[in-house]
Amino acid sequence: MNNIESPLFEQLRVINTVFENAIDEEPSDYPDLYRKALESLQNTHLLKTQLMPNQSRLIASMVVHRQRMRNGFVRNGQMMRGKIGILADPPGSGKSLAALTYLMPHVQTLLDPNTIQDNELDPHSNRYFFSHGVSNRRLDASCVDILIVPPHLIQQWTTELDTHTRLEYIVLDNRRTLRNKTTPSLITNSKLMIISTRMYKDVYDFCQDHQITWRHVIIDEAAAAHISPNDSLPSFEFMWLITSNWLGFLFKNVYINPHDLEYIRDRIPLNTDCEVWLDAMIKQDATISTPIEASNFIRNLIPWNHKERSALILRNSSENQIVYPSVESQTIDCAVHFTIGTIPQLFIKNNYEGMTHEHLPLIFKALSVQEYSIDRIKELFESRLSLIKEKEGDDCSICLESVQHKVMLPCCMNFFCGACIFKHLLSQIYAKCPTCRAELYFPSMMYIPTVTNQDASSNPVLNKHETCIDYILKHPLEQHIVYSPFENNYYQVYPRLQERGIQCELVENHIAKFNKTIANFHSGSTKVLFISTMEMIRGLNLTLAKHLIFFGKCFSYEVYNVLLHSVLRVGRKPDSPLKLVHLKSCLE
Incomplete structure (x- = not known):
């Protein structure tokens, strides 16, 4: 029981761990590899665009992360290995170009350039006896890198490739292409294949039939990658998920309320970036939902309950991220815009939220309610003048307080608050006067604006x-x-x-x-x-x-x-x- 954490404490601990392990300086376990990766990015003929510092650090960290996962590393008493990583920099920070640069040959030569290692866990393993494959296969012409993207982003990725790189690629976005006899040679010659999420199963089966090996698999917008749950997981050397919704890969079907985390923030020594993030979420009054919208294909990739799952996340620290324009x-x-036919649904479904004394003049104006002065009413009902004078100073019969934004009903000459009588009218199918029980209709209300309400210059x-x-x-x-x-x-x-x-x-x-x-x-x-x-x-x-x-x-x-x-x-x-x-x- 001592190892069980409360859900709130676990949320804050895992989020804080992500910020603590953000990319800030060269790693202590692979400093030489990190420096070599940065040096390899200085000169390359395959890049047309100069990388920004945050992109260079992310690429070097991807190289180190893959080496860690392949060789194994220890964190908090846990020996971990794997073949997955998550690129989680903020949206629009250049993750796409970083992923493409990572696939370039001069970067891949840093990591066993002539072999491909599967690291597949034996399907017959259990928690007491387990093994995984360590055999290295030769990297030959049949090995390709795969980029899986939502259909609407294929055009953007091809533009990114043509604008910023000189990589050769092939796009497979329809099944007709797979029937072409030259497609296998085009795939192996290009080395990079772009496919849509809906083409995943067809392309994978095609590659299996033609003995084409998937090396690196990159899934863009992975949190919303709609791949059929019936499609099996492919064999590959390493997979990268690109997303800005990194919280969705740490917690499954959880609502994170920053106001709740605020109450326990003193129980954990928070990283500075984590404190800034938490304060920003509280200020924006944001409630973050973390259900993965994608299918079971993505859900089966993530170790949802592993205490060290935050090790999958790669993101730059706040001071190393890009600065957005102002x-x-x-x-x-704007003026209110509705009719008497739509107003019941508008207010009743929201429990009359917005139906206040302050808003009433604008509501009546939007409904084109005719306005009357008290003198005009006395002229119209001259025979009942004494009754009007008697009722004029009375409180509202509904809220029993002084009348605000007067509305008079000609049936009994009683004065009501505009908001009170309007709510009463909307809440009943066959409304009746609250005092005399005469039938009540919207046109029968006589609105008497105050002097300040009659000055409409300040109203939109x-x-x-x-x-x-x-x-x-x-x-x-x-x-x-x-x-x-x-x-x-x-x-x-x-x-x-x-x-x-x-x-x-x-x-x-x-x-x-x-x-x-x-x-x-x-x-x-x-x-x-x-x-x-x-x-x-x-x-x-x-x-x-x-x-x-x-x-x-x-x-x-x-x-x-x-x-x-x-x-x-x-x-x-x-x-x-x-x-x-x-x-x-x-x-x-």
């Missing part, structure tokens, strides 16, 4: 659609990304922007249309890109965007970061700040 944040208040007059259009028209030559979880907002804004000559496109879950849309955005012909599906932009490079517009409140911490770092990443000019715009109504 972000200029702005919130624009444009709703979100109009505000979004107005903002884009102020920057017609610059590129924008607009996020809304509802595609309907695109169809509301699209026609009016097209009339002004501004090309807009929606990111759709169709690979051919998606590739064309992204190509148009990169070429500059598309000025506004609407996004509602997160999975289609995960890992995407959209650095040309100058403005990122959130069409309403972003409730997901993960969605916010995926969007932000699709724009803020390697390749963005340092002198090009991002303008982050939140469109907010009074009810949010």
